[in-house]
Amino acid sequence: MADSDSDSVPEEKFSLKEVLITFQSCLTDNQEILTDSYVNGWRGLVRFMNSLGSIFSFISKDAVNKIQIMVTHQNGENGDKYETLQSMVKYELDNNLVDLQRRAEHPESGCRTLLRLHRTLRWLELFLEKLRTSTEDSKTSVMCTDAYNDSLAQYHAWIIRKAATMAFCALPGRAAFFQTMNVGSTEQVVAMLVEAIPFISKVYEITEELYKQHNLLELP
Numbered sequence: 001m002a003d004s005d006s007d008s009v010p011e012e013k014f015s016l017k018e019v020l021i022t023f024q025s026c027l028t029d030n031q032e033i034l035t036d037s038y039v040n041g042w043r044g045l046v047r048f049m050n051s052l053g054s055i056f057s058f059i060s061k062d063a064v065n066k067i068q069i070m071v072t073h074q075n076g077e078n079g080d081k082y083e084t085l086q087s088m089v090k091y092e093l094d095n096n097l098v099d100l101q102r103r104a105e106h107p108e109s110g111c112r113t114l115l116r117l118h119r120t121l122r123w124l125e126l127f128l129e130k131l132r133t134s135t136e137d138s139k140t141s142v143m144c145t146d147a148y149n150d151s152l153a154q155y156h157a158w159i160i161r162k163a164a165t166m167a168f169c170a171l172p173g174r175a176a177f178f179q180t181m182n183v184g185s186t187e188q189v190v191a192m193l194v195e196a197i198p199f200i201s202k203v204y205e206i207t208e209e210l211y212k213q214h215n216l217l218e219l220p
């Protein structure tokens, strides 16, 4: 007799390795960044964050909203202009589609939306680096908070900072966190981080330079 478990399609175990490696596939040969892979990387990260518990759902909601804005641009009639971050910046600036001083006619431009994800990528880079060099008694909540304070926190209002740091306290301990990543032993996690971090750093650096060149780093 078939039980209900064997009737259901087994859900594929989610591994963070594939997600982090997605950032490798963002880079084209001429060092442009593919929007689709970038957004996909964030989708995977959000999926991972959701598996950590509902306390993160206010963060998840904001991330999903930003992902959706990017997807809408990509699927729109000028979707081809959003193929890379470089082509997006050129298209939106050439056509005055970015609010540069205050949010007005274009509150959901690709440039300002992507900037929020870009700033979060810096948090991710710092957090992963801390995880890579962590020891058995390191606390994920402390690593996450320190990475946040050194990056994203400066852009957030007091209330968001409070809510975020409270949520970080609910992160599982290092061993359980590594298990949730579903990459294998601690050594395998570290090896994966060694492989993935340089790509994330590269994507971050290229985007930062692009935004700097066009004076877009403070978009409202």
Ligand SMILES: CCCCCCCC/C=C\CCCCCCCC(=O)N[C@@H](COP(=O)(O)O)[C@H](O)/C=C/CCCCCCCCCCCCC
Residues within 6 Å of the ligand: 016, 045, 046, 048, 049, 052, 056, 058, 059, 060, 062, 063, 116, 117, 120, 123, 128, 131, 144, 152, 155, 156, 160, 164, 181, 220
């Ligand atoms: C091996 C480690 C894996 C780590 C996996 C991390 C998974 C993280 C997944 C998604 C990250 C969420 C991305 C959140 C984007 C936040 C963008 C932002 O700054 N939004 C604010 C400003 O937006 P506008 O108002 O200008 O449109 C917005 O106010 C933010 C609201 C929500 C709070 C954001 C807190 C961000 C904390 C990011 C760290 C996530 C920690 C997850 C814990 C693992």
